[in-house]
Amino acid sequence: MNAHTPVASAIPFAVPTSRWDDAHAASLSPAELLLYRSNLLGSDLTVTNFGGGNTSAKLTGIDPLTGEAVPVLWVKGSGGDIGSMKLDGFSTLYQEKLLGLEAHYSGPDDDDTMVGYLPHCTFNLNGRAASIDTPLHSLLPFAHVDHVHPDAIIALAASSGGEAATRAIWGGTIGWLPWKRPGYTLGVMLRDYVRANPQVKGVMLAGHGIICWADSAKACYEHTISLIADAARHLNAAMAGKPAFGGQIVAPNPDRAAIAADLMPRLRGLMTGARRKLGHFSDDAEALEFTGSADFQRLAALGTSCPDHFLRTKIAPLTLDPARLTDDAYLAQQLADYRALYAAYYERCKRANSPAMRDPNPVVVLVPGVGRITFATDKTTARLAGEFYGNAINVMRGAEAIGDYIALDEQEAFDIEYWLLEEAKLQRMPAPKPMVGRIALVTGGAGGIGAATAVRLLKEGACVLLADRDADALEETRAGLAQQFGKDVIRAATCDVTDEAAVAAAFAACAREFGGLDMLVANAGIASSATIEETTLSLWHRNHDVLAQGYFLTARAAWPLLKRMKEQGGTSVVFIGSKNALAAAAGASAYASAKAAANHLARCLALEGAPDGIRVNIVNPDAVIRGSRIWDGDWRKERAAANKVDAGEELEAHYRNRSMLKRDVLPEDIAEAAAWLASDLSAKSTGNMINVDAGNVQAFTR
Incomplete structure (x- = not known):
């Protein structure tokens, strides 16, 4: 940074304000008021992060055994998120018990034992597990408590x-307690502190947050908001006019998105372990401010x-x-060094009953001028890890403005990470779906077969990027799948597969959004029908541009990403071909020859990809009429005319009756075959074709 570079002020903390709606609150029951207060707090990221914090109210309930009114503690249950939870997210427990x-x-050694007693206090058979902060x-x-x-x-x-x-x-109205790991002992310390200091209206818990209380839901909410606002204003005053973290020494790189798209697959391919990783990239202001600062290396090493x-x-x-960043040997060594450091940390801190060491790969990767990359075994966890480290950056900035930042003690950190109660919670989690950690790109993603294939892969846990040239149809498909499967696992890129630059951009987007690629389903297509005399050079080129050149361009762009995953068990390419690639058809020479070229390309790629663990296979559909955009156009009329039938139901009946099995072929049928070939279930198959055509003797492979 030269002497003339202006010094940027530190990013200020947001100052929250009350969003309480008296008119809405007036219609709510006491339990609903607790939920309303909780959702207001949790949906405001200036107040709490995802899954963080807990709220409670001591309400009156009717004991189902005695019929008597009894005090019941309603408190956010284990693993919930106060911003999105419903009433069933609260644990309910007999307060007297x-x-x-x-x-x-x-004493403190009983903390874990005390957790085991909480289920015995459950009110009305509520199955929601109580959290460690109960x-x-x-x-x-107090009647209402926020933490x-x-x-x-x-x-x-x-x-x-x-x-x-x-x-x-x-x-003196807000007290202070030194660090203590969450649990029963901290609860006792807090209770005793408040008894000894009756003037306090809340307590700061060192390294852990704030807890406060009031006599009503509204008063408790507004008290919480005002305390956060007070803290934010104080820190903003301390930071005013000063550069954060010692000032910027590395400016944001204008090409950082492209750098991330290149770097993330490199790192992902080098992260050895039982399960593949998914990545999340952020170049938000916090990440760039921190990674480009003079104090970056010092503070990053301290941890959260x-x-x-x-x-x-x-x-x-x-x-x-x-x-x-383009030096693979350097990246491999950095990852190996990190795993060695993590293993040493585990050995230093482990106890006789500690669980086995978990995945030693880094979760957070920071690059000056580029930003923050996070990796996890599913996309949501990777995104949340990034957001939490963003919170940690904010914490460091504020802490350094009024003193020195204090990270969690190493042994305390280990005892939390390898807490037996946390391990038990991890062991209770359901097994992941087969394709969790896998990334697919589907061309022609807004069409019937493409969308059906995406659904099939998403159901198995994969992340999917849809590519299609029809921007409106693509967005409609993406939005529908995001609603069905969640926004984290689906992305879209407008892409004409005949445009080399657009294809490259789509694969770069996939790498940047998810971390790389494991599965390519090349499906983008067109169809035309014309006799040889009626086939213009333009029509010939259009078929070959999309169906042969398009498949070539997508496969070529996918190849370097797929090769990165050789050591992780390999990758898969599936070409959606056609019965016409095998069986000659009158009046469709441009279409059929282009499909035949694509199929032969796939066989060539199977040979070329095998040494790098890339499998290439083909699905050959026939007459997928329902749900197909191709059959919605001139192709339907042309094939109806060629077969001398009506273009409506008569055409569908014609193709159905022409098949050996007399059955319609649907997009979901093609998707089933494509998903099987993309998955590990077909790990020993490459260079193969699967015909999904209800039976056509002309298309039997020989």
Whole structure:
């Protein structure tokens, strides 16, 4: 940074304001008011991050056995998200039974044991498991309690100047407790502190957040919001006019999106382990400010502070030299070094009963001038890890503005990461779907076969990028699949497969959005019918441009991405061919010859790809009329005329009756075959064709 470069001020903290709607709240029951308050807090990322924080209310319930009115603690259950949860996301427990649990507590060594008693306090057979933070709510006498982890609060809680700042902001009305891992002991410490300091209206928990209370749902919500706003304003004043993290020394690279698209498949292919990784890239202002700063390496090495952050991001990120990102040997060594450091951390900190070491690959990868890349075994987890590290960056910025940033102690971090209760929760999770961690690109993705193939792959857990030249139809398909499967796992790129630049851009988008590629389904197509005398050179070229050249361009663009995954078990290409590639058809020479060229290309690629673990296979459909955009155009009329039948139901009947099995062939039938060839179920198959045509003797492969 030269002397004339202007110094940018640090990114300020957002100051939240109340969004409480009295008119809406007036119509709600006490439990619904708790949910309303929780959703308001959790849906505001200036207040809490995904899955973070917990809320509670002590309400009156009717004991189903005695019919008597009893106090019931409603508290966010384990693993929920207060921003999106419904009423069934709360645990309900007998408050008197919770208070009685202290008879079983003899000290900090009993924390894990105390968790085992929580199910015995369940009210009305509620199956929602209680969280580890339940004692923080049950042991406090207040009707409504909020515990949140906003960045501005954690910045105070993770700074050497945090306790002094707490006194400066709130006088003696907000207390301070030193770090203690969440659990029953922390609940007792909190209860005893509040008893000894009756003037406090909340307590800062070092490294962990803030807990506060009130007598009503609205008062509790607005108290929480005001405390966060106070903290944000204090930090903004401390940062005003000053550069963050010692000032910028690396400017954002204008080509950072392209750099990420090239880097992510390189890293993904080098991340050895039991399951493939998915990536998420972010070049948001926080990531660029932090990675380009003078203090970047020092702070990154310290790791995160808040347990919510740490559980998602590992002990520390991997940092890379932006000048060496295309050097595979350098990247391999950096990853190997990181895995060795993680293994050493595990060996230093493990206890006699610790679970076996988990995946030692980094979750967070930081590159100056480029941004933040996160990897996990599913896309949502990768995205959330990135967001949590973004929170950690904000925390570091604020903490450094009022003192020194304090990361979580290494042994404490390990004890949280390898907590037996956390391990038990992981073991209870259902097995992942077969294609979780796999990435597919489907051309012609807005058409009947393309969309059906995407659905089939998404159902198996894959992430899918749809490519199609029809932007409107593509967006409609993407939006529908996002609604059905979630926005994280589906992307779209407008792409004409005859345009070399557009094809390259689509595959770069796939690499940047998901981290690479495991499966290509080449499906984009057209169809035409004309006698040889009526076949113009333009018509000939149009068929060969889409059906032969288009398949060549997509396969060629996919190839370097697919080769990256050789050591991870290989990859797959599926060409959607045609019965006409095998069986001659009068009046369709341009179409049939182009399909035959594509099929032979696939066989050539099967030979070329085998050494790199790339399998290439073909699905040959016939007469997929229903749901097909090709059959909605002139092709339907042309084939009807060629077969001397009506273009409506008579044409469908003609093709159905022509088949040996007398059955319609649907897009879902082609998708089933394509998904099987793309999956590990066909791991020993390459260079093969599957005919999905209800039987056509002319198309029998020989």
